[in-house]
Amino acid sequence: MNWDTSSSVGAPEQPPPLPYADPSTSGVSLPTSPNVPDRLSTSSLPSQLNGYQAPHTHSMAPGGPRPYVYARTLPSPPIVNPQPEIPPLPLPLHAEHTSPSEAPPGYDVARTPLMPIRYQFSNVGPNRMVLLPPAEAPDTRPVYHISVSSNCFVPYSFITTITRGGSPGGELVAEYELGSLVKPNVRPPTINFGRQEYKMRELFGRTKGTANRWTWYSPREDRPFGKQRFEWDFSGMTQDQKVTCKLWYTPYTLLATYTPPELPRPHDQFTQLHTLEVTPDGHEYFDEILLSVLIAESERHLREARK
Numbered sequence: 001m002n003w004d005t006s007s008s009v010g011a012p013e014q015p016p017p018l019p020y021a022d023p024s025t026s027g028v029s030l031p032t033s034p035n036v037p038d039r040l041s042t043s044s045l046p047s048q049l050n051g052y053q054a055p056h057t058h059s060m061a062p063g064g065p066r067p068y069v070y071a072r073t074l075p076s077p078p079i080v081n082p083q084p085e086i087p088p089l090p091l092p093l094h095a096e097h098t099s100p101s102e103a104p105p106g107y108d109v110a111r112t113p114l115m116p117i118r119y120q121f122s123n124v125g126p127n128r129m130v131l132l133p134p135a136e137a138p139d140t141r142p143v144y145h146i147s148v149s150s151n152c153f154v155p156y157s158f159i160t161t162i163t164r165g166g167s168p169g170g171e172l173v174a175e176y177e178l179g180s181l182v183k184p185n186v187r188p189p190t191i192n193f194g195r196q197e198y199k200m201r202e203l204f205g206r207t208k209g210t211a212n213r214w215t216w217y218s219p220r221e222d223r224p225f226g227k228q229r230f231e232w233d234f235s236g237m238t239q240d241q242k243v244t245c246k247l248w249y250t251p252y253t254l255l256a257t258y259t260p261p262e263l264p265r266p267h268d269q270f271t272q273l274h275t276l277e278v279t280p281d282g283h284e285y286f287d288e289i290l291l292s293v294l295i296a297e298s299e300r301h302l303r304e305a306r307k
Contacts, residue, residue: 112283116257119143121274130166131276131290142166144173144290156181160294162287174291176200178298193291194219204295207231214299215248216292218285230255230285232296243296245282245289255282256289260297 117137123129127149130142147168151157157179163170175192178200189200198219207213212234229248236242243258256279261272282289 113280116277116279117283118275118277121146121276128168143286145170146294151177151179154179154182154187157187160298162291162294173287176291176295178295178302180302191291191295193288200295204292206299212237214292214296216288218288220288228285230289230292232258232293234296234300243293245293253281254279255285256293258293 117133119131119133121129122132128145128147130146131144132142133140142165145163145166145168147161147163149159149161151159157177159175159177161168161175162173164173165171173193176190178189179187191198191200191203193203196219203217203219205215207215214232214234215229216232217229230245231248233244233246236244237260241259241262243260244254245256245258247253247255257277259275259277261274276290276293278286278289
């Protein structure tokens with residue numbers, strides 16, 4: 001059957017053309033799109049492409065060829081007075097740490113207590129003990145560490161070492177060697193104090209004309225009382241078990257009080273310890289007070305053993 005396609009009956013109306021400029025009349029040459037059919041046939045396309053539905057088709061050319069419209073991207077405006085690039089600063093290979101080379105002003109004054117403080121000698125191991133502040137003190141760490149060792153080359157000669165802090169590796173305060181069966185004329189006792197070694201009789205000895213008093217001759221001149229000497233008085237041992245340490249000269253300032261435990265100890269005081277109470281003035285001589293009281297106790301017991 002032949003259909004007459006020249007008739008307009010039943011033919012769909014074409015939509016009016018879009019207002020595009022006619023290249024022939026505008027004098028501007030614009031590229032045109034190629035001939036594209038009004039409808040794309042979907043009969044030749046599969047209904048499913050690898051599981052996807054075939055896309056719907058739309059009219060690509062409503063009324064003849066249409067010009068292509070190109071989008072133009074404007075260039076960015078130039079940067080006025082750009083900031084110059086600052087190269088990164090080279091970092092040192094090793095960072096330097098700065099710290100004050102000395103104690104701040106008034107450091108020693110700030111540490112000096114305003115009232116007497118009672119310390120305790122506490123054993124921490126064989127031939128070792130520490131001097132502890134009271135439990136209510138701001139700093140409860142050990143003040144001194146004291147250890148005793150034997151001289152391998154001299155039998156019965158013992159070396160007492162005092163270091164600052166709670167370990168034997170602390171700063172060396174003093175060291176002295178004393179033997180029970182060593183004759184002083186053969187090997188005289190020595191004291192190492194202030195990075196200098198002395199013969200013991202140069203710094204310590206029994207007070208002349210007394211039986212229970214020992215004198216310490218301080219070699220330091222940078223203390224508040226200068227190059228002083230002070231005396232340990234053991235005559236009170238038979239009364240109240242207290243041993244006092246005072247300056248030799250007037251005003252006979254009290255520096256410290258040493259109290260050993262009672263012997264025999266009471267049944268309810270098995271943990272009684274030796275104590276050392278140091279006054280505010282005595283804290284200026286703390287190193288020498290501790291050193292001299294240890295030597296005085298050693299000399300006192302050695303003298304009792306020789307009787």
